[in-house]
Amino acid sequence: MKSIRDKSLFKNKNYIGGDWIDADSKETLTVKNPASLEILGTVPKSGKKETDRAIQAAKETFPSWRKKTAKERSNILYEWFRLILENKEDLAEIMTLEQGKPIAESRGEIVYAASYLEWFSEEAKRTYGDIIPSHRTDTRVFVSKGPIGVVATITPWNFPTAMLARKIAPALAAGNTVVSKPSELTPYSALALAVLGERAGIPKGVWNLVTGDPFAIGESLLQNKDVRKLSFTGSTKTGQYLMEKSAPTLKKLSLELGGNAPFIVFEDADMDEAIKGAMLSKYRNTGQTCICVNRFLVQDSIAEEFATRLSKEAAKLKVGSGLEPGVEQGPLISEAALKKVEAHVQDAVSQGAKILTGGKKHLLGGNFYEPTVLFPINKDMLVFKEETFGPVSSIMTFSSEEDAIAKANDTEFGLASYVYTRDISRIFRMTENLECGMVGVNEGVISSEQVPFGGVKFSGMGREGSKYGMDDYTVTKYICLGGIT
Numbered sequence: 001m002k003s004i005r006d007k008s009l010f011k012n013k014n015y016i017g018g019d020w021i022d023a024d025s026k027e028t029l030t031v032k033n034p035a036s037l038e039i040l041g042t043v044p045k046s047g048k049k050e051t052d053r054a055i056q057a058a059k060e061t062f063p064s065w066r067k068k069t070a071k072e073r074s075n076i077l078y079e080w081f082r083l084i085l086e087n088k089e090d091l092a093e094i095m096t097l098e099q100g101k102p103i104a105e106s107r108g109e110i111v112y113a114a115s116y117l118e119w120f121s122e123e124a125k126r127t128y129g130d131i132i133p134s135h136r137t138d139t140r141v142f143v144s145k146g147p148i149g150v151v152a153t154i155t156p157w158n159f160p161t162a163m164l165a166r167k168i169a170p171a172l173a174a175g176n177t178v179v180s181k182p183s184e185l186t187p188y189s190a191l192a193l194a195v196l197g198e199r200a201g202i203p204k205g206v207w208n209l210v211t212g213d214p215f216a217i218g219e220s221l222l223q224n225k226d227v228r229k230l231s232f233t234g235s236t237k238t239g240q241y242l243m244e245k246s247a248p249t250l251k252k253l254s255l256e257l258g259g260n261a262p263f264i265v266f267e268d269a270d271m272d273e274a275i276k277g278a279m280l281s282k283y284r285n286t287g288q289t290c291i292c293v294n295r296f297l298v299q300d301s302i303a304e305e306f307a308t309r310l311s312k313e314a315a316k317l318k319v320g321s322g323l324e325p326g327v328e329q330g331p332l333i334s335e336a337a338l339k340k341v342e343a344h345v346q347d348a349v350s351q352g353a354k355i356l357t358g359g360k361k362h363l364l365g366g367n368f369y370e371p372t373v374l375f376p377i378n379k380d381m382l383v384f385k386e387e388t389f390g391p392v393s394s395i396m397t398f399s400s401e402e403d404a405i406a407k408a409n410d411t412e413f414g415l416a417s418y419v420y421t422r423d424i425s426r427i428f429r430m431t432e433n434l435e436c437g438m439v440g441v442n443e444g445v446i447s448s449e450q451v452p453f454g455g456v457k458f459s460g461m462g463r464e465g466s467k468y469g470m471d472d473y474t475v476t477k478y479i480c481l482g483g484i485t
């Protein structure tokens with residue numbers, strides 16, 4: 001904390017109606033550093049009352065915010081983008097302190113988060129409608145895209161700034177007003193973003209941030225008819241709960257949920273590239289990424305070689321506190337996350353998987369776990385069925401293309417997939433047959449503000465980023481102009 005230049009970025013209050021306020025009860029939640037387990041500070045333990053107030057503030061400011069020209073909103077978002085980059089070092093440090101990821105990854109996330117504000121500041125001006133040939137000679141038909149109203153966002157701890165930015169940027173660009181609930185594990189990154197939003201000129205009440213009890217805040221957001229849209233990133237279980245509870249008020253929904261990404265390597269693949277992509281896609285953020293590889297599917301003839309090479313690379317990763325120079329893998333977010341990883345590895349081993357490297361808690365203690373490789377795994381193991389969300393590579397073999405597709409699709413999830421092959425026809429067959437929202441072909445890093453991010457099946461609905469990302473935050477209105485003679 002000492003090295004944060006601008007201490008005013010480190011806020012411990014709600015941001016409601018443009019005011020920085022405590023919970024009515026003055027109760028607080030503590031926030032821990034997952035690397036040292038030390039308490040970083042507290043944030044208000046807010047609930048229904050504070051959230052209702054935030055919704056009211058958003059409702060009251062909606063008419064004036066939507067009335068601004070797209071360029072006026074765009075200019076504010078662009079200034080916000082610029083301020084985030086200007087404060088990159090401080091924001092990255094706050095993130096590493098509360099989230100644990102290596103500082104280089106935090107810097108990368110800050111730039112990535114800022115890119116959504118830049119992109120949607122541009123898209124704000126391109127929210128075009130249509131003029132449609134009329135079905136009658138005496139009418140003319142127009143279609144416009146407008147804001148929805150008050151939007152709620154609920155975001156997780158694994159990318160605390162980027163997940164928030166990619167929701168609020170399109171929401172605000174389109175002219176909506178917003179109430180956001182960050183994860184109780186990583187609220188400081190969100191609060192720092194609010195400080196910069198205020199400096200960039202976001203008018204009071206247009207964006208509100210409430211920290212505290214997820215259930216109580218959630219209840220207010222879900223029950224309130226004025227909240228017309230809910231955008232959520234997190235677990236499938238919570239997504240299902242939010243969808244069910246949104247039914248009585250019929251909210252428009254964007255749900256970016258869990259994944260179970262296959263990483264398929266065919267025998268004709270460039271092995272060096274496959275190993276490189278595997279390392280980037282698997283171990284980033286200590287494997288706590290919804291598009292992280294969860295299951296490696298490798299063709300029989302090259303599986304041993306792939307497993308050996310991957311475990312050599314994984315064993316080289318430097319594990320430690322994210323603020324230490326050269327560290328490549330930080331801690332897991334919590335003890336519960338560590339326990340889940342331990343349970344998955346034990347389950348796999350008890351069913352015959354071998355540990356090629358790692359396989360236990362790291363000597364550093366706390367929430368640290370060793371980079372791990374398991375080989376071979378099978379369909380009955382938890383590592384195949386569920387998202388491990390940790391630094392564990394679980395490798396399975398396949399015999400043919402049909403077998404690879406069957407295994408890859410043998411999951412209720414469908415977020416990202418990865419395929420390594422040099423056969424152009426196979427690339428098309430694979431990308432067409434994989435049941436998912438995104439495919440990396442000979443590439444392990446696929447996120448960008450310029451592409452549509454999202455899933456199918458139990459991985460949710462809606463797309464974030466790109467030109468498609470704006471659709472989730474707008475309503476289409478058709479206007480029939482009559483009496484044309």
Ligand code: ADP
Pocket residue numbers: 154155156157181182183184214215217218219233234235236238239241
């Ligand atoms: P994860 O397993 O990644 O922590 P969760 O779905 O539990 O995923 O959490 C993602 C976000 O959803 C967090 O901000 C969390 O506080 C929030 N959340 C969890 N349960 C609820 C709930 N019942 N109502 C509203 N928000 C919730």
